[in-house]
Amino acid sequence: MSKNEAAEFAGRIADLFICHEEVVRIWDRFDSMRVHLKAGKQNEDPRHLLITGLSGVGKTQIAKRYVKKNPSYEFMQDGKKITAMPVIHVKLPYPFTMLDFYKRILKSLKAPITRSDARVNYVKEQALNLLIKQRTEMIIFDEMNFIIRTKRFDDQAAMEMFKDLTNEGQLSIVCMGTPQIEPLRTMEDEYIRRFGWETVRRFETLDDTFLSLLQKIEEQLQPPKPIYLNSTETAAYLHECCQGRIGYLHSMIIEAYRLLDVFEADFSDFSKAELNMSILAKAHYNLFRDSDHLRPPSDK
Template identity: 30%
Template sequence: MQINYEHIHPDFQHLMSLSKEERTYSLDQDFMIYYPKAKEVIQVMSNFMNKPKKNRMQNLLLIGDPNMGKTTIAKKFYAMNPNKKMETLDGTTTLKPVIYVNIQGSSEKEFYTSILDQFWAPYRVSHSTLKLKQQAIHLLKICQVKTIIFDELHNLLRGTPTKQCTILDQIKNLSNELMIPMIGVGTKAAATLLYNDPQLVSRFDIIKLNKWDLNQEFRGLLQSFEKRLPLKKPSFLASKEKAVLLYELCQGNLGYLHQVLIACAEYAIEKDIEEITQEIIETIMDKKLAQITNPKDYATS
């Protein structure tokens, strides 16, 4: 007799035929909850990318507290715009609508090698910054890149003010030369970088991912999470009692909520409970099972 798991999204119902160990393992796989704000941000990114070229392109900066899902959204947008092959007179060219660059620091040379790495392009670290820049711009044009995502933009703050300005100037100059929008992603500190240059402030629209409030939207988020968890019984996470407990644990931080729910689901599977009960949430709340840093510790950082 086939059991109907209506409380689980159809895309994940196949997990219910797996063993306990396999279902627990699946909890650690990357997945994204498509909540309204995430959909809105992805649509804005798409709108920016598809704007007609002009001399002064408007750019976008996505900011929020740590662990709020900024990178997840950026990587989802990147995945939604895969590479394409195009036949030309000279052979086959790979078109790359979006490239994703992780900012590690404030080195200008490292900035351009990070871009070149996205093309798997050979280069010599000993080459001058100018040569690396020219190679990067050539590939960006050949592959018809429509936008560049610069994640962890706040890492520029590790460098001196002069180095910070240099990288920001390079981003601005790339946007001007290629006539494409740039998408920056980072913590609130990334926004402070822009305010040091009035020209940059006017070139960036800012979207902020705020912490969740304990409201109907948060309960809708819990319902979406529950549809992804491979538990045999419905947990009714959006019920008032459970929603309040979970909110007290995560303090409106999306990433922390994710960690808590995974810990709860792992416990429910291991103990053959197969649902997230109020008692399980309270156990996690007492930190007897999950050693997770309280978001209050970094909320003000």
């Protein structure tokens, strides 16, 4: 294996993403919301979605890859070239504040804040104007738990900010977090009406769907030699370690190959980097030590 081939292999490990059934199901919901928005429904309430899921089930990757699937493009308006951004991903700030909320939106729009001493109303107006100008149809807000954790900020005040944003910008929003954010949706009948609800499920049991996932991972990694991730012993061990959460699984694979020096700049001899149970066990220990992550989660 040449150094270039080794670097490409390391890149595939780091950039691993499997478009499994759960991803397709959530993306289809996103597509539906955007079609509804564009099909003459913009004068009505846009459709919104609250997505919950355990840590590590892949919520953030689902969001970021959907943005990548719907990239920016340029168009001309009044003789000026404008970059349209149909879908953006916004990681909410912690602690949550109104000013930082709008600043994060501007950052995702790749727009500079023109004044260092800008106040909330100024930044809000700039964000709203650019969302319309850049034809944004959907914002995916990540880390909604930061709202709940910010004790000095009222939860309902935050939800009213989201409502105001959608009313002014006429766009759809997706709010993502762990199951603890569900009360944000249910505190008012109006929020229940505006927000649908989805749960990103983990691979709860060691069944054909999980075995298929492992096979797709190996196919995407394209190792020079088969590593048989979906063999009976390896699959059972991996499922126990990750509890069906793809984020944990990806972390283990990255750590295992790190231990095998695949990410070193001078790596080129793949014969010294064969994945096996011993390496996976060491990777698991390095990541989790004696933590209780193996305890079956109460929220499914």
